[in-house]
Amino acid sequence: MKAYKVLGTTDDVTTCELCLKPELKGTVVLMPLDDDGNEGGEACYFGTSCAAKAAGWTVKEVRAGVKRATDEKREAERAEREAAWAAEREFLAAWYEEHYGTRDLHEAAERAGMSTVRLSGEAIHAYRELQRAAEAASVEEPEVMEAPVTQHRETLVRVAGVERVVRTEDGGKIRTTKQLETAHTKAVKAALVEMRRANLDAYKLTLSTLEAAPWSPGRDRDIEATKRIVRRAERGTLTSHGTYDVAAMRKPHPPVRFTETVPEYLVEVEPGHYATDEAAESLALF
Numbered sequence: 001m002k003a004y005k006v007l008g009t010t011d012d013v014t015t016c017e018l019c020l021k022p023e024l025k026g027t028v029v030l031m032p033l034d035d036d037g038n039e040g041g042e043a044c045y046f047g048t049s050c051a052a053k054a055a056g057w058t059v060k061e062v063r064a065g066v067k068r069a070t071d072e073k074r075e076a077e078r079a080e081r082e083a084a085w086a087a088e089r090e091f092l093a094a095w096y097e098e099h100y101g102t103r104d105l106h107e108a109a110e111r112a113g114m115s116t117v118r119l120s121g122e123a124i125h126a127y128r129e130l131q132r133a134a135e136a137a138s139v140e141e142p143e144v145m146e147a148p149v150t151q152h153r154e155t156l157v158r159v160a161g162v163e164r165v166v167r168t169e170d171g172g173k174i175r176t177t178k179q180l181e182t183a184h185t186k187a188v189k190a191a192l193v194e195m196r197r198a199n200l201d202a203y204k205l206t207l208s209t210l211e212a213a214p215w216s217p218g219r220d221r222d223i224e225a226t227k228r229i230v231r232r233a234e235r236g237t238l239t240s241h242g243t244y245d246v247a248a249m250r251k252p253h254p255p256v257r258f259t260e261t262v263p264e265y266l267v268e269v270e271p272g273h274y275a276t277d278e279a280a281e282s283l284a285l286f
C-alpha cells in the first residue's frame with residue numbers, strides 16, 4: 001500500500017484518477033510519500049472513496065485529512081498576513097526613527113510639524129515602494145531572448161529594477177542543446193537567487209527587531225513566520241501555500257500522452273488527418 005498525504009481538495013479536477021468516474025463535484029488531492037515520508041512525485045486526484053481505497057484509510061480519515069490540510073493552509077496564510085503586518089509596523093517605526101529620531105508616530109509628527117495622518121501617509125508610501133520592489137523580485141519571470149543559430153542562450157534577469165544578462169555558451173562539457181539548456185537554466189536560477197538575496201535586508205531587520213522585542217502575544221509566531229520569509233528569500237523560491245505543492249498542482253491534468261499510433265476508431269479524412277466518425281460526418285457536410 002502506497003503512503004499518501006492529503007493536500008486538500010480541488011474542483012479543478014472532477015474525474016477520479018483511480019476509477020475514472022467523471023463529473024464529481026471535486027477530488028481529493030493526494031501526494032504520494034516515499035519510504036522516508038517525503039513528498040515525492042505527482043499529486044493524484046481521487047474521489048473520496050477511491051482516496052480511502054488508495055491510501056488504506058476510512059472515508060472518515062480522508063475527510064479528517066482534508067480538514068487538517070485546509071486548517072493548515074488557513075493557518076499558514078494567517079501567519080503570513082501577521083508577518084506582513086509586523087513587517088509593515090516595523091518598517092514604519094524604523095522610518096520615523098530614521099527621519100525624526102523616534103519610533104513613535106505622534107512624537108515624530110510633532111517634531112516634523114506635520115499631522116500624524118500626513119506623516120504616516122508618507123511612511124506608508126515609502127513602504128509600498130519597497131513592497132513593489134520586493135514583489136517585482138519574486139514575481140518577475142526571466143525574459144528569454146534566444147538566438148537559435150549560434151549555440152548559446154541569453155536571458156535578461158530583472159530583480160527589483162536591477163538588470164543582468166545571463167549568457168551561456170556551448171563548449172567544454174556543454175555539447176548538446178539539452179546540456180546547454182540545462183546549464184543555462186541553472187545559471188539563470190543562480191543569478192535570480194543571488195539578486196533576490198540583495199533584497200533580504202528589510203526582512204532580516206524585521207526578524208532581529210522581533211527577536212529583540214519583549215514577549216507579547218503572537219510574538220513567537222511572528223518570529224517563525226518571518227524566519228520562513230527570510231528562508232524563502234534566501235532560497236530564491238516563490239511563496240509556498242501552506243502544505244500545497246503548488247508546482248505539482250499547476251501541472252495539467254489528467255496526464256496527456258502523445259502517441260504515433262492512430263486509434264482504430266478514427267477515420268482518415270485526408271492524408272495524415274484523422275477524426276472521429278461524428279466529426280468526419282459533419283466535415284462531409286461542407
Ligand SMILES: [Zn+2]
Nearest residue numbers: 016019047050
Ligand atoms: Zn474513483
